[in-house]
Amino acid sequence: MRRGLGRTLARFALIFALSLAALAALWPYAASVYTSAVATVARPVFRLVEAPNATVLDVQGDELSVYRIVGEDRITPVVLFDRYLYFAVVPLLALFLATPGLGVRKRMTRTAFGLVGLFAFHVAYLVTSVELIYAVGPGHSVAGWQVAVRVLWEASPILLWAGLTAGAWKRALLNLRALGSEEAETSSTEPVGAVG
Amino acid sequence: MPRNWGQRIQRTIRADLLLRLALCACVVGLLLFAANAGGVSSAIQTGFGHIVAGILNLFGEDASIVGNTVQTERFGITVVTACTGLFLTGIFAAAVILFPATWRAKTLGLGLGVGGIFLLNVIRLVSLYYIGVYLPSILETAHLLVWQSVLIGAAVILWLVWAGTWGRTSCREATR
Numbered sequence: 001m002r003r004g005l006g007r008t009l010a011r012f013a014l015i016f017a018l019s020l021a022a023l024a025a026l027w028p029y030a031a032s033v034y035t036s037a038v039a040t041v042a043r044p045v046f047r048l049v050e051a052p053n054a055t056v057l058d059v060q061g062d063e064l065s066v067y068r069i070v071g072e073d074r075i076t077p078v079v080l081f082d083r084y085l086y087f088a089v090v091p092l093l094a095l096f097l098a099t100p101g102l103g104v105r106k107r108m109t110r111t112a113f114g115l116v117g118l119f120a121f122h123v124a125y126l127v128t129s130v131e132l133i134y135a136v137g138p139g140h141s142v143a144g145w146q147v148a149v150r151v152l153w154e155a156s157p158i159l160l161w162a163g164l165t166a167g168a169w170k171r172a173l174l175n176l177r178a179l180g181s182e183e184a185e186t187s188s189t190e191p192v193g194a195v196g
Numbered sequence: 197m198p199r200n201w202g203q204r205i206q207r208t209i210r211a212d213l214l215l216r217l218a219l220c221a222c223v224v225g226l227l228l229f230a231a232n233a234g235g236v237s238s239a240i241q242t243g244f245g246h247i248v249a250g251i252l253n254l255f256g257e258d259a260s261i262v263g264n265t266v267q268t269e270r271f272g273i274t275v276v277t278a279c280t281g282l283f284l285t286g287i288f289a290a291a292v293i294l295f296p297a298t299w300r301a302k303t304l305g306l307g308l309g310v311g312g313i314f315l316l317n318v319i320r321l322v323s324l325y326y327i328g329v330y331l332p333s334i335l336e337t338a339h340l341l342v343w344q345s346v347l348i349g350a351a352v353i354l355w356l357v358w359a360g361t362w363g364r365t366s367c368r369e370a371t372r
Contacts (some may be wrong), residue, residue: 005360009353016349024341084340091345095352147228154283158348162291169356 008172010098015098023090031062031083038086039064041123046130055130066130078133086122089115092157099161101168101175110164121156125149220290221368238264241275247317248275248321257325266321271328273321277325281347285310288351292358301362307354312354316347 033082039057046055067075085115096102096111114195128149133144220332230236241264249266257268265274292305305308327338 003358009356009360013349013353016353020342020345020349024337024345027341028337082336082340084336084344087344088339090341091348094345094349119327144228150278151224151227151283151286154278158287158352161352193216 012098012100016094019094019097020090023093027087027090028083030089031086032059034086035059035062035064035083038119038122040110040125041119042126044122045127049127050132054134068134073139078130082125085126086114088118088122088153088157092118095157095161096165099165100170101172102165106168111145114160114164117160118156121152121160125153125156164192209333216293219293222287223289223293227282230282237277237280237282240280241277243322244275244280244318247318248273248325250324251318252325266325268325271325273325273328275321279317279321281313284347284351285313288313288355291355295359295363297359297363301358304362305358308358309351309354313347313351322346 023101025128036059039059043057046057048055052114054069055078056069058065058067064081064085066078066081070076093111096114099107102110129146132142132146132149135145211340230240242261245264245266249259249261252266252268256342257270259266259268261267264276265272289306292302293307295302295305297305324335324339324343326334331338
């Protein structure tokens with residue numbers, strides 16, 4: 001591995017690790033706000049996709065309980081999501097903070113886009129995963145869809161970050177390549193065996 | 197350069213991209229199959245369990261395996277599909293296949309990614325066992341927040357190392 005690339009990646013890894021530690025410590029305080037926000041946006045989406053509306057969301061601190069309406073004034077628990085359902089906010093922020101070659105303004109704009117994208121994905125994930133639970137019935141499995149949704153859930157921070165910072169990485173790698181070529185040229189023009 | 201040469205190059209590039217996309221779809225399909233097929237995913241889980249139990253036994257833990265659960269007198273961990281790093285490995289493989297590089301470099305990248313994520317995952321499972329024994333109050337955070345994020349960061353760094361070293365060289369070779 002070239003020295004320039006090694007240095008860039010070491011810096012990236014260090015900032016990522018430090019940001020991750022700080023954000024992981026803060027997440028328990030922010031998780032309840034984030035969970036409430038996801039539930040607030042998801043409620044009308046549930047009403048939109050369900051006819052008649054069958055889902056009740058209940059946020060208790062940073063936990064989200066999902067209930068299903070089974071009769072008049074009767075609900076039954078479906079699933080409980082803990083505070084770690086939306087953990088991807090933490091690595092996504094850490095990745096944006098560690099990305100090299102972004103100015104303050106660009107970094108903030110892209111982080112904001114990334115967070116909005118992740119929030120939208122989390123709302124979609126909540127609605128889709130609950131609807132898939134309803135879809136399971138005798139002789140009817142949706143395991144393939146559930147795995148696909150789970151893979152997307154896991155990949156979402158990486159996809160968003162890669163999509164929003166691909167240009168910055170391309171520039172950084174090209175700069176390193178140019179630097180490497182210059183170094184190679186300099187060393188090839190030096191006289192061989194010259195004595196001071 | 198004759199005009200049809202340009203068209204031929206364009207066709208080759210298009211064919212290469214299509215091949216990469218098809219391979220990527222195969223990887224995703226294989227991943228979904230492995231996660232869905234009970235036999236395959238349980239074999240992977242049990243395999244991980246055996247490796248973790250073996251390592252714990254090296255540290256004198258007297259661990260045994262019951263299904264996909266690694267059990268000692270002090271603590272037990274159950275290895276489920278999400279704990280195997282299968283999804284992350286698939287994402288990594290797709291990223292390596294899609295990135296322009298020679299097939300030799302891609303094979304190297306796949307080996308690096310699969311091996312690296314596997315190794316890190318084993319370290320993760322062993323560390324979670326000891327966190328469960330000595331620091332149970334932070335087990336949930338370590339399991340679902342810290343280690344998940346570390347795996348994402350590590351996969352990204354592994355990919356960047358590969359793309360920056362072999363991917364770049366291969367691009368240059370490919371344009372020659």
